[in-house]
Amino acid sequence: MKKFLKIFAVLLVLVLVYIRIEIYPQLDLLSGFSAKSVASGHFIDNRSVETIQQGDNDIDKIDWVTNQINDDEHSVTTNVYGFKERKAIYREGLGATLINDDFDVSKPYNVPKRSKLNNNLPFPYGNLEQKDTVFSNIDYKKLNVAIENAFDKNGEKKKRTxxxxxxxxxxxxxxxxxxxxxxxxxxxxxxxxxxxxxxxxxxxxxxxxxxxxxxxxxxxxxxxxxxxxxxxxxxxxxxxxxxxxxxxxxxxxxxxxxxxxxxxxxxxxxxxxxxxxxxxxxxxxxxxxxxxxxxxxxxxxxxxxxxxxxxxxxxxxxxxxxxxxxxxxxxxxxxxxxxxxxxxxxxxxxxxxxxxxxxxxxxxxxxxxxxxxxxxxxxxxxxxxxxxxxxxxxxxxxxxxxxxxxxxxxxxxxxxxxxxxxxxxxxxxxxxxxxxxxxxxxxxxxx
Structure with a gap:
């Protein structure tokens, strides 16, 4: 029994050393990736946290992460089983930014000046819909098949287009x-x-x-x-x-x-x-x-x-x-x-x-x-x-x-x-x- 306990203790120490050296440093990256990804997807494209977690956050070990969205302060806070909490904030014009504890969220910041194209032209030179055009040299059946084949069918998750x-x-x-x-x-x-x-x-x-x-x-x-x-x-x-x-x-x-x-x-x-x-x-x-x-x-x-x-x-x-x-x-x-x-x-x-x-x-x-x-x-x-x-x-x-x-x-x-x-x-x-x-x-x- 004593021999077994010694072996168990040695194995436990080795496991803990492995976790400390190999796994623990990754937690910063996991929580950081997730906080940034959720903040960007949610505030830039209006995606739900569930959609982002099932799609955008498609990386190894990401299911260890917990994400919390705060819509009032435009932020996302993330941790890995309670460890390595990270935060990302969204600012209009600048997108989402992963921040650290030293970042002053109250500090004023510049945003880009934007202008919108408004020239009553169709795509691509304007934002109106284009007029339908049929090209005689295009086999539209072949074209549509090629496009269809780029997408998953029947709930598969292989191509992920x-x-x-x-x-x-x-x-x-x-x-x-x-x-x-x-x-x-x-x-x-x-x-x-x-x-x-x-x-x-x-x-x-x-x-x-x-x-x-x-x-x-x-x-x-x-x-x-x-x-x-x-x-x-x-x-x-x-x-x-x-x-x-x-x-x-x-x-x-x-x-x-x-x-x-x-x-x-x-x-x-x-x-x-x-x-x-x-x-x-x-x-x-x-x-x-x-x-x-x-x-x-x-x-x-x-x-x-x-x-x-x-x-x-x-x-x-x-x-x-x-x-x-x-x-x-x-x-x-x-x-x-x-x-x-x-x-x-x-x-x-x-x-x-x-x-x-x-x-x-x-x-x-x-x-x-x-x-x-x-x-x-x-x-x-x-x-x-x-x-x-x-x-x-x-x-x-x-x-x-x-x-x-x-x-x-x-x-x-x-x-x-x-x-x-x-x-x-x-x-x-x-x-x-x-x-x-x-x-x-x-x-x-x-x-």
Whole structure:
């Protein structure tokens, strides 16, 4: 009996050590993820906590979490079995922000100035419904089958598609939503927000306000090898800086999104592990650093906030869009952009038309070529804050297709040679959801 108790005691100690080392640190991330997700989904898109818990919060161990919404103070408080309580607050114009105990909720804050497109034009250049258009070169039966096959049937949860829209020659030729979603539903784009952030540099370049070939304006790098890193290297994820992006564990990316007060700084403090312009590595920290660099282009914080909307999002009628901020007031340019499916499609159309929006050149045509040209050492898979099919990731899709891509299978796919934009929003990505089948199926419907 004594021997058994000793063995039991040893095993118990080992279990407790494992929980302390491996599990307990994850609780901050679990409660942080859930608080932020529930606050955003509830206050931005009016979703119930039950809907969010069953859908958006589709990650491992999330059922350990308890969420409490306070509609009066626009907040969500979350804990994991009573431990690691986290709180997220919603502020109109800034979205939901995960806060810590030091955050002063009573402190005044700036919000972006917004303007709504009101020009009595149909989609995409206005907010009126389009006139029905039938194209003789489209096999609508094949098209509808391809769209239907992207959605779950009979209550299954395998493909988890929430919406698909297909825009051909500026016309919606197919549009479908899962139960509970519609054309007015705002959906988180996750890393598709990176493509928005990158686009702002194209706009600044057209305005002759930035030269992306120059060293990045980071004071901390001026006296070491990192001084050779250019803004171009950052846009192409080719800086050579250390960064770990793995959402299945505690890593640089998860610590940044769910713990850091100022998300623009974490990448700054990382050392070189490769050579600038010769070591491609996908990094959300890099894009948030770019958001910080954007902030430096303006004299005031208000100008920085306004620029994203006045010069891009509201300019092209993405009036539903909102990019959320961190505790320091920076846009989380890596991950937290929301918009309706139709408005995400407008962003794709802007690139399909090489920066021209209904006659106005938002960024130079050359910027489209820049973002869709393969970055050195990316194996043809990445441009500048956009993913590419140059390397043939989707074998039955044209290689000139390029796309914004986000966690859990968000995609805005741009097909220059087909005059086509396809948006898919959902909760599953490759390999669970087969994008090659969806995209190629839609393309086969074009004769």
């Amino acid at each position: 929430r919406s698909v829209i297909v825009i051909y020659k500026d016309k919606i030729i197919a549009e479908k939503y899962a139960d509970g979603f519609n054309k007015n539903s705002k959906i988180l784009g996750w890393s598709m927000t990176k493509s928005i952030t990158g686009t702002l540099f194209g706009i600044l370049q057209k305005q002759d306000k930035i030269d992306i070939t120059q060293p990045a304006p980071i004071d901390e790098w001026k006296n070491d090898e990192r001084s050779k890193i250019t803004t171009n290297d950052l846009l192409q994820m080719n800086s050579g800086l250390e960064w770990e992006e793995n959402y299945s564990k505690i890593c640089d990316a998860t610590k940044m999104l769910f713990i850091e007060e100022d998300m623009t700084k974490l990448q700054i403090n990382k050392p070189l592990v490769g050579k600038p312009n010769n070591t491609w590595n996908y990094s959300s920290g890099t894009t948030n650093l770019l958001s910080g660099i954007l902030r430096k282009q303006f004299k005031t914080h208000q100008e920085y906030l306004d620029f994203w909307y006045t010069n891009l999002l509201d300019k092209i009628g993405m009036n539903s869009a909102i990019v959320e901020t961190d505790m320091a007031g920076n846009f989380v340019g890596s991950s937290y952009g929301w918009a309706t499916t139709r408005d995400w499609a407008k962003f794709g159309l802007l690139y399909l038309h090489k920066g021209n929006w209904n006659g106005e050149q938002i960024f130079d045509e050359s910027w489209t070529k820049y973002v869709s040209t393969p970055t050195n050492t990316s194996n043809g898979n990445y441009g500048a804050q956009f993913w590419l099919n140059t390397g043939g990731r989707f074998p039955n899709v044209p290689k000139d297709m390029f796309y914004a891509s986000g966690f859990q299978g968000q995609m805005v796919a741009i097909f220059p040679s087909n005059d086509l934009v396809i948006v898919r929003m959902g909760l599953k990505e490759d390999p669970e959801f087969d994008f090659n089948v969806l995209l190629s199926g839609i393309l086969k419907s074009l004769k």
